[in-house]
Amino acid sequence: MKKILALVLSLAMICALAACGSSKPAETEAPAETEAAAVETEAPAETEAPAAETEAPAETEAAETEAAEAVTVDGDPVTIKFSLSHAATEPACVAAYEFAEAVAAKSGGNMTVEVYPDNQLGSERDVVEGLQLHTVQMVDPANAVLSNFVPEVGIFSLPMLFESKEQLYNALDTVGMTFVDKCAEQGLQLLGWFDMGTRHIMTVNKPIESMDDMKGLKIRTQESTVELAGMASFGAASMPMAYNELYTALESGVLDGAEAANTNYLAKAFYEVAPNWAIVGWLEVVCPVLMDKQFYDGLTDSQKAVLEECVADMLVSEREKYAQSEEDALKELEANGVNITHPDRAPFQEKAVEIYKQFEGDFGKENIEGLLGHSYE
Secondary structure (H helix, E strand, C coil): CHHHHHHHHHHHHHHHHHHHHHHHHHHHHHHHHHHHHHHHHHHHHHHHHHHHHHHHHHHHHHHHHHHHHHHHCCCCCEEEEEECCCCCCCHHHHHHHHHHHHHHHHCCCCEEEEEECCCCCCCHHHHHHHHHHCCCCEECCCHHHHCCCCHHHHHHHCCCCCCCHHHHHHHHHCHHHHHHHHHHCCCEEEEEEEEEEEEEEEECCCCCCCHHHHCCCEEEECCCHHHHHHHHHCCCEEEECCHHHHHHHHHHCCCCEEEEEHHHHHHCCHHHCCCEEEEEEEEEEEEEEEEEHHHHHCCCHHHHHHHHHHHHHHHHHHHHHHHHHHHHHHHHHHHCCCEEECCCCHHHHHHHHHHHHHCHHHHCHHHHHHHHCCCCC
C-alpha cells in the first residue's frame, strides 16, 4: 500500500512540474510581444536612417579635410608673438585675433599666434627693434615709426594724396609692397598694410571753416618730418607730442588742436575738450604689418603659405572694419553735438603741392605722382 501511495505521489509531482513548465513560456512571451509591438511602432523611424547616413560623409569629409591641412603643414611648431599698439576692441586687434584663429586652424595647430594689444610688449619703436633682436615676431607700428628705419616709406605721410579708400588700398598693395627689399635690409619682412583712418582736424576754441582759420594754431601731429611740414604748410604751428599726453594738453590750452581719425577722436573722447571737428582728410594714416625676417626665412614653405593666406584675409578684414568704424563714429559724433565743419579741400591740396616738391629728392617725383594718380607742377 505504501508503495502504491509513493507511486501516486510521484506521478502527481511530475504532472505539477509539467504544468509549471508549460506556463513559463506564456509569461515570458507576453513581454516579448510587447517589445515587438514597440519595435513595430518605431519602425517608421528607420526611414530617418538615410538622413543620418547622408550626414556621415559630410562629417567624415570635414575630418579628412582638417587632417589633410594638418599633414600638409610641415616643420617644427612655431609661436608668433604679434604686438599691436591699439586697444583690443579696435579693428586692427579684432582682425589680429581672427588671424590667430585662422592660422591655428589652417596649420592644424602647427602654428600659434599670440596677440598682444595696447603696447604690452613695448612702444612701437621698441617692438620694431624687437624684430631685429628676435624677441618678438610680428608688429604693426605707425608708418612714421617705420620711416625711422626705412625712410622711403615716408612717402605715405605726404598730405592730401588720396581721394578715396579704393585709391589708398590700391597704392598700399602695389607701391606699398615695393618696399619689401628696403625693409629686408633692416631685418624686417613686410607682409602688408593696415588702414588706420582718414585724418581730420580738431580744435578747442576756433572752428575751422577754411584753411585760413589754421593760421597760427598750435596743432599736434605725429613725430614725422613729413607730417610736421605738411601741417605747417597749412599755416599751423605744428607740434609733435606723445599721444598719451594729448588730452591733457588740449584741456590745459597747451595746444589749440590736433589731428585724428573719426574713430580715435571718438574713442579717446577728445571731443570733450576739442569740440570742433573739421572734415579735411588731410592724411591717410597707414601701418605696415612686419615680421622678423630671420623668423620668416626659417619657416617652411607650407608654413609661409598658411601665414601669407591668413595675412591677406586679415588685411581685408581690418580695412573693412576700420572703414565701417569711421562711418559709425562720425554718426555718433554728430549725435553727441560735436561742431562738424567741411572746409574746402582745394586750398589744402594746393599747399600740399609745395610739400611734394620739398620732398621730391627723398621720394622721387614719379613716385609721388604715381600715388596721386596725376601729375603736379
